[in-house]
Amino acid sequence: MRFLPESGQISVAVIGFGYVGSCIAATLAERGLDVVGVDTDARLVDELARGHFRLEEPGLKEKVFAGLASGRLRVTTDIAATAEADVILVTVGTPVRDDGSLADEQLRGASRALAPHLRPGQLVVLKSTVPPGTTRDIVLPVLETGGLTGGTDFGLAFTPERLAEGAALRELRTFPIVAGGYDEESVGAATAFWQRALGVDVIPVDSLEAAEIVKLASNWWIDLNIALANELAKFSALYGVDVLDVIGAANTIQKGSGSINILLPxxxxxxxxLTKDPWMVWNTARRFGVEIRTASAGRAVNAEMPEYTARLMIDELVAQSKAPAHATVAVLGLAFKNNTGDLRATPVLDTVRALTRAGVSVRLHDPLVDAEEAEAMFGTGLTATVEDTVRGADCVAILALHREFADIDFAALPVARDCVLFDGRAYYPKERIAQLTAAGYVYRGVGRGPAVYSPPNEFITHWTKAS
Ligand SMILES: NC(=O)c1ccc[n+]([C@@H]2O[C@H](COP(=O)([O-])OP(=O)(O)OC[C@H]3O[C@@H](n4cnc5c(N)ncnc54)[C@H](O)[C@@H]3O)[C@@H](O)[C@H]2O)c1
Incomplete structure (x- = not known):
């Protein structure tokens, strides 16, 4: 095989030792490959040398330090280290600009830095999420400025990363990998690499662009599906129907090759x-004069949820005769989802802002997030313990249910009378809700709790249809 050693050890360079890069590098090192992580962030490399790893992902820190201790993993700022590798994975960040276009600085920077170090026979595999055409039209020409030719001298493939934070290491070891290549040799080498390196199934597709679109399709679907779940929650709440009952029951019938699978609000x-990839779709299509409505609709629905959530809390406080201006909400979990310390684009920020605008006092607690980063983001320091956060609170809002919160004895917490227990991501089962209610809490969740509005009268129905 032109772009991969037929047998023996494969050595790997991972450019971008961030969330995805560190998960992959540590996993490959654990599987016995020689791995070098290359990152432009010198502070990150220093921190590692001092025994600190900045990301919170179950099992990741242990794996990174085990890899470093074994000598199979090293991390450097020196891009020249890529010259020793058989396979070079690119996992740098690919944010979008305000108009949804790719902010390609990291990708161009990494490609430019790599180009002069490429040597014949290497395989370059892009894993960052990108709009279709990026590997061919941006990465390839920049790599070729080093003097080698893609497809002839080096292989080039796109194999998107599909893991989700919170379960990243397990998903990395089990999810099939989709592979698109610049040519047949490249896709063949990428397929063989992932089969040997991770022992997972590989799904080859016809082109780089097909693989790029697969990744966007997944996140477009997830975001839109969650938007459906969120609107279903709003809809169910009109009638005091528990949206989780609706979703559980709706998901029991077969459709296509699986079953209906409405995700959770x-x-x-x-x-x-998820906050950027649908915009990549939208922006790319617009450049062709095609309007993709579902991508932007999903984004719009999901972006409104923090405000809706804050309103649910405020309505419930008012229903308990507690004026927002004199009420305290204790927020448990600031990260963007359960069991991660990642604060990027967390919806908790807009929820807290909406509560604060309404005059509510807010206290914040999250054992997984970086306290300094959270303080800079939220403009207020974190409270160290659950007890101190909820002391005298009129509402305890669980907005990310980390494992650390699983054993909280709510009955023993020093909260105010008729405290609202707001469930933003805990999905407590009915028995747990009954226990909470018995302990004196007023339970309310997204799409869960008493009816939000009065039933419509004829006038409103008529007026809405006519308008
Ligand atoms: N985080 C996720 O859950 C996830 C899941 C699937 C796919 N992805 C995609 O994977 C890619 C990486 O995401 P992430 O969350 O790991 O990002 P990240 O910001 O955590 O990591 C990117 C890293 O690349 C480094 N970097 C930037 N420019 C560089 C350069 N020129 N050379 C070397 N290093 C450089 C940064 O310092 C940073 O450490 C993105 O395209 C993202 O969309 C992310």
């Missing part, structure tokens, strides 16, 4: 992927 969608 929540305080909102955050993180670095």
């Amino acid at each position: 929540s305080v909102g969608v955050g993180g670095s992927c």
Whole structure:
């Protein structure tokens, strides 16, 4: 095989030792490959040398330090280290600009830095999420400025990363990998690499662009599906129907090759992927004069959830005769979802802002997030313990249910009378809700709790249809 050693050890360079890069690098090192992580962030490399790893993902820190201790993993700022590798994975960040176009600085920077170090026979595999055409039209020409030719001298493939934070290491070891290549040799080498390196199934597709679109399709679907769940929650709430009952029952029939699979509603969608990838779709299509409505609709629905969530809390406080201006909400969990310390685009920020605008006092607690980063983002420091956060609170809002919160004895917490227990992502079962209610809490969740509005009268129905 032209772009991969037929047998023996494969050595790998991972450019971008961030969330995805560190998960992959540590997993490959654990599987016995020689791995070098290359990152432009010198502070990150220093921190590692001092025994600190900045990301919170179950099992990741242990794996990174085990890899470093074994000598199979090293991390450097020196891009020249890529010259020793058989396979070079690119996992740098690919944010979008305000108009949804790719902010390609990291990708161009990494490609430019790599170009002069490429040597014949290497395989370059892009894993960052990008609009279709990016590998061919941006990465390839920049790599070729080093003097080598793609497809002839080096292989080039796109194999999107599909893991989700919170379950990243397990998903990395089990999810099939989609592979698109610049040519047949490249896709063949990428397929063989992932089969050997991770032992997972590989799904080859016809082109780089097909693989790029697969990744966007997944996140477009997830975001839109969550938007459906969120609107279903709003809809169910009109009637005091528990949206989780609706989803559980609706999901029991077969459709296509699987079953209906409505995901879960929540305080909102955050993180670095779902909040940007649908915009990549939207922006790319617009450049062709095609309007993709579902991508922007999903984004709009999900972006409104923090405000809706705050309103649910405020309505419930008012229903308990507690004026927002004199009420305290204790927020447990600031990260963008359960069991991660990632604060990027967390919907909790807009929820807290909306509560604060309404005059509510807010206290914040999250054991997984970086306290300094959270303080800079929220403009207020974190409270160290659950007890101190909820002391005298009129509402305890669980907006990310980390494992650390699983054993909280709510009955023993020093909260105010008729405290609202707001469930933004805990999805407590009915038995747990009954226990909470018995302990004196007023339970309310997104799409869960008493009816939000009075039933419509004829006038409103008529007026809405006519308008
Ligand atoms: N985070 C996720 O859950 C996830 C899941 C699937 C796919 N992705 C995609 O994977 C990619 C990476 O995401 P992430 O969350 O790991 O981002 P990240 O911001 O955590 O990591 C990117 C890293 O690249 C480094 N970097 C930037 N420019 C560089 C350069 N020129 N050379 C070397 N290093 C450089 C940064 O310092 C940073 O450490 C993105 O395209 C993202 O959309 C992310």
